[in-house]
Amino acid sequence: MSALSEKITSGNRRAIAKAITLIESSRPDHQEDAEQLLSELLPHTGNTIRLGMTGIPGVGKSTFIEAFGKMLTGQGLRVAVLAVDPSSQISGGSILGDKTRMEELARDDMAFIRPTPSKGILGGIARYTRGAMMVLEAAGYDVIIVETVGVGQSEVAVADLVDMFLLLLSPGGGDELQGIKRGIMEIADLVIVNKADGDFKSAAKIAASNCKNALHLMRPKSPDWSVDVLETSALNATGLEEVWQNIQSFKNTMLKNDEFEARREAQNIAAIWSELNELLTDQIKAQKSEETTALENAVKNKEITPLAAAKELLASVLAK
C-alpha cells in the first residue's frame, strides 16, 4: 500500500484533500495515480451512508448541511460534504464556490468539506463523485453528503451514486412545488420543507401537505419505503433529529430487505457500462478522428442518420 493510501486510511486530512485533487486533475499522470490509489483503497470502502441532497439555490442547502452536520458531529459521527455543481462544467464558473459556505462545519475536526471542482471534471460528475466518495469512505467518514444544485439532469446522475436522495424545498411564493420537476420528486427518498420558522411557518405546513398529496400520486421508488415529508428550520436547527431518524430508518429498512447492498451493486455494475461508454467514445474520437469528422459532416448534410454513422464507426473499430 502506498504512503498516501496509508495516510488516507488513518484519516489524514491533507492526504484526503490531495487524493481528491488527483481525482479532479485532467493530467494523464494524475489520472493514473488516482486510479492506482482508488484500487488500493477499494477494500477499505463501503462502510457509510451516502446521502444526496438537492434543491434550488436559496432553499437553504448550505445552512441545512451546516446545522445537520454539526448535530451529527456532536453525536460523535464523522461527516464529509462533497459539493457538485454541474453548471461549472458549462460556464466554467461555480455557483457553489462563490460564497463562503458552512464556515462552522469547515472548522470542525470531525467534518471534511470539499467545495465543488472549479473546472470541468474529466470523466464527468459521476466519475469524480464515485472516486471522491471512495476516498472519504476509506478515511472513515460515517456520513457522506453529496450536495448538488437543482438545475436539471445532474440530480438524476447523483441519485444514482448515493444510498438515499433528499430533496430540499422551501415555502414562500406558494408555487415552488409546480416548479420542482416531477422527475426530481420521483427520485427522492425523503422530502424536507426547510424554513419552517417565523413568518414561513404556516406556508411550510401548506407546502408539506401539498407535497404529500403529490407524492401519493406517484409510483413509489421502492415498494418497501414510503417517502416522508418533514419540516425543518436549518436556521433554528429544528426538525433535524427527525431527519436523521428518517435516514436511519431508511437504511435499516433497506438493509433488512437486502436492498441496501443490492442498490450499491447495481450502481457499480451500471458504472462499468457508463465508464466503458466514455472510454470507447474518447478512444474512437482520438484514433478515428478523420473518419469521425467525415461521418459528422455526412450527418450534418443529412446524407446519413446518426445511428448509421455510429454503426459505421463501431464496425470500423471492431474490424481492426
Ligand code: GDP
Ligand atoms: P443554498 O443556496 O440552498 O445553499 O441556501 P443558503 O443556505 O445559502 O440559504 C439561503 C438563504 O436562506 C440565507 O439567507 C439563509 O440564511 C436562509 N435560510 C436558510 N435556511 C433557513 C431557515 O431554515 N429559515 C429561514 N428563515 N431562513 C433560512
